[in-house]
Amino acid sequence: MPGNNSSQPEIVIPEDLTGPGTERLAQYFNVYQDSSLWQRPDELADLISGARALIVRNRTPVTAELLQAGRELLVVGRGGAGLDNIDVAAATKLGIVVCYAPVQNATSVAEHTLGLMLALVRRIPAADSSVRAGQWLRHEHTGTQLAGKTLGIIGLGHIGRLVAAYGKALGMELVGYDPYLSTDSPVIKQLGCELTKFDALLTRADVITIHVPLTDQTYHLLDRHALDQMKNTAVLVNTSRGPVVNEEELCFALEAGQIAGAALDVRENEPPAPDSPLHRLDNTVLTPHIAAFTTEAQNAVVEAVAADVMAVLSGKPANYYANFPSPRRET
Ligand code: NAD
Numbered sequence: 594m595p596g597n598n599s600s601q602p603e604i605v606i607p608e609d610l611t612g613p614g615t616e617r618l619a620q621y622f623n624v625y626q627d628s629s630l631w632q633r634p635d636e637l638a639d640l641i642s643g644a645r646a647l648i649v650r651n652r653t654p655v656t657a658e659l660l661q662a663g664r665e666l667l668v669v670g671r672g673g674a675g676l677d678n679i680d681v682a683a684a685t686k687l688g689i690v691v692c693y694a695p696v697q698n699a700t701s702v703a704e705h706t707l708g709l710m711l712a713l714v715r716r717i718p719a720a721d722s723s724v725r726a727g728q729w730l731r732h733e734h735t736g737t738q739l740a741g742k743t744l745g746i747i748g749l750g751h752i753g754r755l756v757a758a759y760g761k762a763l764g765m766e767l768v769g770y771d772p773y774l775s776t777d778s779p780v781i782k783q784l785g786c787e788l789t790k791f792d793a794l795l796t797r798a799d800v801i802t803i804h805v806p807l808t809d810q811t812y813h814l815l816d817r818h819a820l821d822q823m824k825n826t827a828v829l830v831n832t833s834r835g836p837v838v839n840e841e842e843l844c845f846a847l848e849a850g851q852i853a854g855a856a857l858d859v860r861e862n863e864p865p866a867p868d869s870p871l872h873r874l875d876n877t878v879l880t881p882h883i884a885a886f887t888t889e890a891q892n893a894v895v896e897a898v899a900a901d902v903m904a905v906l907s908g909k910p911a912n913y914y915a916n917f918p919s920p921r922r923e924t
Contacts, residue, residue, distance in 0.1 A: 601623070601643040601644070602623050602624060602625035602640060602643075602644050603622040603623045603624070603644055603645050603646065603906070604618060604622050604623070604624045604625070604644060604645065604646040604647075604648060604902065604906075605624075605625050605626075605630075605637070605640050605641050605644045605646070605647050605648070606624065606625070606626040606627075606647075606648045606649075607626075607627060607628075607630035607631040607637050607647075607649060607653050608628055608630075608631050608649055608650040608652050608653055608672075609628035609650065610626075610648060610649075610650055610672045610895055610898075611626075611895065612891060612892045612894075612895035612896065612899075613892065613895070613896065614892075614895040614896040614897075614898065614899030614900065615648075615895055615899055617899060617903075618899050618902065618903060621903070622646075622906070625640060625644075631649070631652045631653040634654075634659070637653070637659065638658075638659055638662035639662075641659070641662060641663040641666065642662055642663065642664055642665075643664070643665050644663060644665060644666065645665050645666060645667045645668070645906055646666070646667065646668045646669070646670065646902045646905070646906060647663060647666060647668075647669045647670070648669075648670040648671075648672065648898060648899075648902060649669070649670070649671055649672065649678070649679075650671075650672045650673060651671075651673055651675060651677075651678050652678070653678060654678050655669055655671075655678060655679040655680060655684075656680055656683070657680045657683035660680065660683050660684055660687055660689060661683075661687065663689075666687070666689050667689060667690065667905055667906060668689065668690045668691075668692060668901070668902055668905040668906065668911070669684055669689055669690070669691045669692075670692050670693070670898040670899070670901060670902045671691065671692070671693040671694070671898065671915075672693075672694060672894050672895060672898050673693065673694055673698065673885060673894060674693065674694060674695050674696075674697075674698060674699070674702075674751070674752075674885075675806055675807065675833075675834060676691070676693060676806070676915055677806065677807040677808075677834060679691055679915075681915055681916050684916060684918065685916040685917070685918045686918075687918070688918045688919055689918060690905050690911055690914055690916065690918060691914065691915040691916050692898060692901035692902065692905065692911040692912075692913050692914050692915065693898065693913055693915050694893070694894040694897040694898055694913060695751065695913055696751050696913075697890060697893035697894045697896075697897050698884075698885035698887075698890035698891075698893065698894055699751040699752045699755055700755060700889075700890070701884065701885050701886070701887040701889065701890035702752045702832055702884040702885050702890075703752050703755035703756045703759060704759075704887075705832060705858060705880070705883070705884035705885075706752070706756050706759075706802055706804075706830055706832045706884065707756065707759045709830050709832065709856035709858065709878055709880070710739065710800055710802070710828075710830055710856070711739070712856060712878045713828050713830065713854045713855075713856045713878050714736050714737045714738075714739060714800070714828060714854075715734075715736035715737075716734045716736050717878075718878055719734065719875055720734040737799075737826075739760070739763045739764070739765055739800065740763055740764035740765065741764060741765070741766075742765055742766070742799035742800060743765065743766045743767075743768060743797055743798045743799050743800075744756075744757070744760040744765040744766065744767050744768070744798065744799070744800050744802065745768050745769070745770070745794040745795070745797065745798025745799075745800065745801040745802070746760075746767065746768070746769045746770070746786065746801075746802055746804065747769075747770050747771075747791075747794065747801065747802070747803045747804065747805055747814070748770075748771055748803060748804035748805035748806075748833065749769045749771040749774055749781060749784075749786065749788075749804070750771075750804060752804045752832070753769065753771070753802075753804035754780065754784060756802055756804065757769065757784045757786050758784060760800075761784065761785055765800075767784065767785055767786035767787065768786065768787050768788075768789045768793070768794050768797055768798060769781065769786045769787070769788050769789070769794070770788070770789060770790065770791045770794045771788065774788060776788045791819075792822060795819055795822040795823050796822050796823070796824070798823070798824075798827060799824065799826065799827050799828075800827065800828055800830065801815075801823065801827060801828070801829050801830070802829075802830040802831075802832070803815065803829075803830070803831045803832070803833045803837055803838070804832070804833050805833050805834075805837060806833070806834070807833070807834035807836055807837060811833075811834075811837050812836050812837065813836065813837070813838070813839045814837050814838075815829065815831075815837060815838040815839065815843065816839040816842050817839065817842040817845070817846070820842060820843060820846040820851060820852060821846075821851060823846075823851070823852045824852075825850060825851055825852060825853065826853050827852055827853060828852065828853050828854040828855060828856070829843070829852060829854075829855045829856075830855070830856045830857075831855070831856070831857050831858065831859055832858040832859060832884040833859060834859050835857070835859040835860040835861040835862070835863060836861050838857070838861075839861075840860065840861045840869075840871065843855055843871070844870045844871055844874070847871075847874050847876055847877065848870075848874065853876060854876040854877065854878075855871075855876070855877050855878075856877065856878040856879070856880075857871070857877070857878075857879055857880075858880045858881075858882055858883065858884045859882050859884075860882075863881075863882055864881070897912070897913060900912065901913055901914070
């Protein structure tokens with residue numbers, strides 16, 4: 594595969610995405626990487642005007658306009674599972690392949706979800722802070738067990754299924770809501786998960802965990818109406834996408850004691866305002882969108898996307914493609 598030493602980059606990476614996979618790409622292609630370029634859309638549009646590949650994480654809005662600016666673009670690689678920052682339909686129309694990493698970080702996200710659940714119900718962050726402050730409060734940090742409780746899983750795809758298996762291993766009852774799965778789906782039966790209606794899950798679960806993509810249907814899926822139906826002892830965990838939960842209404846529900854707690858890895862605005870009212874509550878556990886940030890997951894994601902971008906640029910099919918466009922031009 595020929596390298597390219599011209600100043601026009603062949604591959605543009607406007608975010609922080611590094612690993613052996615991107616290093617290998619740089620051996621074969623002229624790669625331009627700047628982790629803050631996503632914040633300067635005009636400059637990005639200029640840079641991709643002659644590029645053949647764009648590789649992003651979740652911060653770059655890959656709009657129809659940006660894709661049109663990439664007149665030579667053959668492929669967009671998304672280093673992660675969600676595709677909500679990419680206009681896949683526009684890419685398809687333009688003949689641009691979108692490839693992503695749908696499974697490579699699922700284990701890390703599921704493990705982080707489990708960590709958030711335990712942190713929340715056992716008050717681990719609050720207990721840790723109090724010990725560091727010189728206190729030794731034990732009764733104040735009395736928690737609840739997960740064993741014997743009902744785990745409600747919204748979205749039973751790659752991550753939801755792993756979380757289901759971890760919940761089962763802890764002795765939890767499983768209920769799931771996923772309108773795209775049939776109630777007799779063998780995979781779900783094998784997990785020992787009962788598929789229910791959304792409202793039934795809300796009223797039955799002690800811990801609700803969200804694993805859906807962000808779509809028109811899932812935007813603010815957890816709103817005031819949904820939160821109202823939860824038990825006042827129940828907790829909510831969100832490692833999917835921030836806008837799936839109406840944050841203002843969640844804050845109200847937490848302050849009013851309508852639900853017992855919430856753990857969020859993802860937020861409606863990222864980064865959130867430092868004075869967000871959620872930061873003042875002691876029944877929240879908050880992490881900065883790090884569920885997929887493990888060495889293993891990051892290397893696997895970068896590896897998968899780099900391999901697929903390399904394949905498409907060499908005229909071969911991608912392993913993990915999100916669309917199936919008609920060829921745009923000769924590769
Ligand atoms: P997946 O596509 O394997 O599963 C998503 C599931 O949600 C599918 O089974 C689908 O049928 C279901 N679903 C779709 N719309 C729904 C709806 N309206 N109600 C209920 N279920 C619905 O995806 P995944 O790999 O399990 O990932 C889930 C989401 O997690 C991703 O879309 C992404 O947004 C998010 N994610 C977050 C991080 C992070 O760092 N926090 C990392 C990876 C993925």
